[in-house]
Structure formats: C-alpha cells, structure tokens
Amino acid sequence: MLGVIAYFQTDAANYINLVLEHVTISILVLLISMVIAIPLGIICSRSEILQNISEHLFSFLRIIPSLAVLIICIPFIGTGWKPAVIALTLLAIPPILLNTIQAFRTLPEPILEAATAMGMGTTYKLFNVKLPLAFPLIYTGIRTATVEVIASATLAAYIGAGGLGSLIFTGLGLMRVDLLYIGGISVAILSLGTGFLMNVFYKYKTRYLQIK
Amino acid sequence: MTGGPLGKGENMNAVEFEHVKKQFPRMGYMALDDVNVQINEGEFVTILGSSGCGKTTFIKMINRLYKPDFGHIRLFGKDIQNSNPVLLRRKIGYVIQQVGLFPHMTVAENIATIPRILKWDKTKIENGIEEMLQLVSLDPKEFRDRYPAQLSGGQQQRVGLARALVANPPIMLLDEPFGAIDAINRENLQNEIKRIHAQSRKTYIFVTHDIREALKLGTKVIIMNKGHIIQYASPKEIINNPCDNFVIDLLKTLNIQNNYVIDGAGI
Ligand SMILES: Nc1ncnc2c1ncn2[C@@H]1O[C@H](COP(=O)(O)OP(=O)(O)OP(=O)(O)O)[C@@H](O)[C@H]1O
Numbered sequence: 153m154l155g156v157i158a159y160f161q162t163d164a165a166n167y168i169n170l171v172l173e174h175v176t177i178s179i180l181v182l183l184i185s186m187v188i189a190i191p192l193g194i195i196c197s198r199s200e201i202l203q204n205i206s207e208h209l210f211s212f213l214r215i216i217p218s219l220a221v222l223i224i225c226i227p228f229i230g231t232g233w234k235p236a237v238i239a240l241t242l243l244a245i246p247p248i249l250l251n252t253i254q255a256f257r258t259l260p261e262p263i264l265e266a267a268t269a270m271g272m273g274t275t276y277k278l279f280n281v282k283l284p285l286a287f288p289l290i291y292t293g294i295r296t297a298t299v300e301v302i303a304s305a306t307l308a309a310y311i312g313a314g315g316l317g318s319l320i321f322t323g324l325g326l327m328r329v330d331l332l333y334i335g336g337i338s339v340a341i342l343s344l345g346t347g348f349l350m351n352v353f354y355k356y357k358t359r360y361l362q363i364k
Numbered sequence: 365m366t367g368g369p370l371g372k373g374e375n376m377n378a379v380e381f382e383h384v385k386k387q388f389p390r391m392g393y394m395a396l397d398d399v400n401v402q403i404n405e406g407e408f409v410t411i412l413g414s415s416g417c418g419k420t421t422f423i424k425m426i427n428r429l430y431k432p433d434f435g436h437i438r439l440f441g442k443d444i445q446n447s448n449p450v451l452l453r454r455k456i457g458y459v460i461q462q463v464g465l466f467p468h469m470t471v472a473e474n475i476a477t478i479p480r481i482l483k484w485d486k487t488k489i490e491n492g493i494e495e496m497l498q499l500v501s502l503d504p505k506e507f508r509d510r511y512p513a514q515l516s517g518g519q520q521q522r523v524g525l526a527r528a529l530v531a532n533p534p535i536m537l538l539d540e541p542f543g544a545i546d547a548i549n550r551e552n553l554q555n556e557i558k559r560i561h562a563q564s565r566k567t568y569i570f571v572t573h574d575i576r577e578a579l580k581l582g583t584k585v586i587i588m589n590k591g592h593i594i595q596y597a598s599p600k601e602i603i604n605n606p607c608d609n610f611v612i613d614l615l616k617t618l619n620i621q622n623n624y625v626i627d628g629a630g631i
C-alpha cells in the first residue's frame with residue numbers, strides 16, 4: 153500500500169503519461185476499425201456470399217490471441233506502436249463488422265420503402281434512415297470492441313508500444329506487486345468506466361427504443 | 365392550368381395505365397393482369413377489392429416502387445419509365461399500408477421529412493408541421509415531440525397521413541390509411557380528407573376494404589378482383605349498374621351492413 157502512495161507521489165506525471173498513451177492508442181485503433189468495418193459491413197450485407205465469407209473469416213480471427221498477432225507482426229513491422237495498432241485493429245474489427253452486417257440485414261422493409269417513396273436518394277437514405285436505424289447494433293459492436301481494445305492494449309506494452317501495460321511489465325520485471333496492482337486496476341477502471349459511459353450515451357441516443 | 369404539374373403534356377389524365385401487367389415470382393396468377401385505366405386530374409378514386417387482389421401493387425406501380433412487366437403508366441401524359449424515379453416520388457404523396465413512420469424521429473421530424481428533402485426554410489417547415497397536426501386532429505403541443513412508439517396505431521396512421529400531405533403533392537396515394545382507426549375518428553378523418561381533397565383539387569387514389577368508405581369518399585370507384593379491374597365508375601353508377609356478380613356480392617354486404625345499422629338504431 154505504501155508503495156502505491158509513494159508511486160503516485162513521485163511518478164504521477166509518468167502515470168498520467170501512460171494513461172494518455174493507453175487512451176490514444178485505443179482511440180486510434182477504434183477509429184481505424186470503424187472506418188474499415190462499418191463500410192465493409194454495409195457492403196457485405198448486400199451479398200449472401202460476401203456475408204458468409206466475412207463472418208467466417210472474422211469469427212476465426214477472433215479466436216487468434218492478440219499476443220500471437222503481435223508477435224507475428226514483429227518480423228515485418230518491427231516493434232513499437234505500429235504492430236500494436238495492427239494487432240488491436242484485427243481484434244476490434246470483428247465485433248463491429250459482424251454487428252454492422254446484422255444491422256443492415258435486419259432493417260425494417262416497410263420503413264425503407266417509405267423512405268424511398270418519399271423521394272430520398274440512395275445517399276440521403278443511407279445517412280438519414282439506414283444508419284440511424286442500424287445505430288443500436290453497430291454501436292453495441294463498437295462498445296464490445298472498445299472494452300476489448302482497452303483491456304488488450306495492455307499487451308501492446310510488451311513490444312514497446314507504451315500505455316498502462318508498461319507498468320505491469322515493469323512490475324513483473326522488478327517483482328513489484330504495487331506496480332502490478334496500479335497497472336491492472338487502472339486498466340480495469342478505464343475499460344469498465346468507458347463501457348459504462350458508452351452505455352449512458354447509448355441509452356440517450358436510443359430513447360425512442362426504450363419508451364413504451 | 366396548362367400541362368400537368370409533373371411536366372408538360374396535352375393529356376390531362378393524371379394517371380393512365382395501358383395494358384399493365386405484373387407477376388411476382390412463384391405466383392400462380394398475375395398481381396395485375398392487363399390493367400387499363402384513366403384517372404382524371406382532381407378525381408378521388410377509391411380502390412376496393414379483397415385481400416391479395418393487387419391494390420397495393422397498383423399503387424406501387426405509380427411511384428415506381430414496382431416496375432411493370434408489360435405496358436405503360438403515364439402521369440399527366442408522361443411515361444414514368446422516362447422520368448427520374450427519385451424526383452418523380454417527391455411529387456407523389458404516399459401513405460403506406462404498414463404506416464412506416466421513422467421510429468428514430470419524433471412526430472414533427474417525421475412530418476418534416478419531405479419539406480427537408482425539398483429544402484423548405486425553417487418557418488415554412490414549422491408552420492407545415494403545425495398545420496398538418498391540426499388537420500389530423502393531433503394537438504401539436506402534446507404530440508409533436510413524441511416518438512412513434514409513444515403513439516397508438518390510429519395516431520400513427522394519422523401522422524403517416526400528415527407526413528404525406530404536408531407538401532400538397534399533385535398525386536396522393538393512400539393505402540388503407542384509416543385501417544387502424546376507430547369508427548368515430550374514422551368518420552371525422554373521412555370528412556377531413558374529403559374536405560382537403562375538395563380544396564386542393566389534387567388527384568387522390570385511396571385503397572380501402574370498407575365498401576361504405578369507398579362509396580362515400582370516391583368520386584370514382586375501382587373494383588378489383590384477382591389482378592383485374594372489374595368496374596371503374598362513379599359510386600352511383602356502381603350501385604345502380606353493378607357490372608358483374610362480384611360487384612353485386614360486394615354491394616350485398618353493404619345492404620347487410622346498412623340493415624344492421626338501421627336495425628341497431630331502432631332498438
Ligand atoms: N413484393 C412481392 N413479392 C412477391 N409477391 C408479391 C409482392 N407484392 C405482392 N405480391 C403478391 O401479389 C398479390 C397482390 O398483392 P397486393 O399487395 O397488391 O394485394 P392487396 O390487394 O394490396 O392486398 P391487401 O388488401 O391484403 O393489402 C398477392 O398475391 C401478393 O402475395
């Protein structure tokens with residue numbers, strides 16, 4: 153316990169730095185994943201074959217441990233934050249992609265027909281009707297991905313990408329339990345806290361689903 | 365007025381079907397089987413017929429949600445196959461059978477959909493919302509910020525009606541717009557829509573299962589059976605000269621209804 157207090161007294165600036173690194177890498181990964189997975193999901197939802205391929209491929213990807221991907225990346229990209237971002241992106245894409253496909257497959261037909269009949273063009277309909285209606289499922293995928301990425305970003309420190317994982321690996325190296333606690337608990341709080349905040353936002357955005 | 369509101373053209377038939385056929389895959393008969401009909405501008409045409417006879421198909425042909433397998437459809441003399449479907453639809457109001465309100469938008473936003481597509485300015489949109497809600501007897505203060513999930517089925521249908529009417533399009537397609545509305549409100553809405561139509565002189569095409577409603581509202585009535593138009597005539601003509609046994613049977617149900625009402629009132 154003393155160790156924990158002492159750590160915050162002397163290394164507060166370092167700690168904040170690690171948190172920022174952790175958050176930055178997570179946000180970067182999630183942005184890249186969304187930019188890839190949402191359009192890809194929309195495209196895949198239009199064809200039975202593409203949908204099957206992507207579902208199998210990404211369900212398979214899901215079971216490969218991120219650490220393995222990290223290590224496979226090293227020979228090609230070296231160490232640092234780049235392979236970490238790649239490995240974490242591969243982790244984050246499946247939940248977003250699969251939920252996007254699911255969302256676009258289950259859009260209510262009469263409502264789309266009403267939109268078409270009102271004279272909406274394809275793009276206008278996508279942004280004003282389809283995406284808002286698909287939002288709950290897509291967002292749920294993003295939330296799953298976020299929680300997973302924040303937790304797994306810990307591993308990224310293993311190949312020198314920084315973040316709260318560094319504390320844990322340092323703690324392991326120096327046999328300092330206090331560092332392990334600080335690192336582990338911080339990641340847990342960050343991950344669960346973000347999940348919680350995202351839930352609040354979800355409830356707010358989907359008020360129309362909850363009123364009955 | 366010269367030419368139709370949807371474009372030029374000498375022919376003042378608002379809607380014209382010429383040998384229109386439509387068959388869906390895995391269907392034994394045709395949803396529309398060689399349909400020929402001419403609807404004058406300003407007419408209020410009601411379509412009557414049993415379930416599955418092709419009423420919705422007929423309506424969806426007009427705004428190009430369905431494409432004919434054969435034949436031509438002209439609006440104000442112009443073949444719709446040659447027009448841009450998106451622009452065409454902006455001039456055709458459509459109340460769909462399943463209501464189809466956007467669940468993620470409030471009542472006001474639903475009604476504002478077409479005005480926004482048409483890029484009306486804010487005040488005009490606000491006034492339109494207000495006016496339409498009053499028209500369908502929903503208090504704007506109480507209803508404008510509700511979501512569709514917070515409305516009864518009948519209230520949803522009325523919002524659907526308001527949404528389609530707001531831009532006062534030259535052609536209105538209404539697919540059983542009053543199906544989920546109780547008798548009293550239905551009577552009121554029938555009177556309302558009759559009044560709106562009389563003021564606007566636009567062309568209305570109105571599907572219903574209720575023969576009384578069809579005869580009350582229609583300046584002309586289309587009677588359909590299994591993809592065919594059996595009779596297209598004024599309500600008076602239909603009652604006086606039913607052209608076919610199917611129509612006679614339909615009218616019999618009306619007599620039964622009427623007698624029942626009269627008997628009931630006598631008690
Ligand atoms: N999109 C479609 N795909 C396949 N078949 C269809 C489709 N739309 C309609 N049909 C078929 O075409 C026929 C006519 O359908 P339509 O919806 O026009 O009937 P309707 O007269 O509107 O009936 P209701 O009064 O029940 O609404 C029906 O047999 C229906 O099953």
Ligand SMILES: [Mg+2]
Nearest residue numbers: 419420461539
């Ligand atoms: Mg129908």
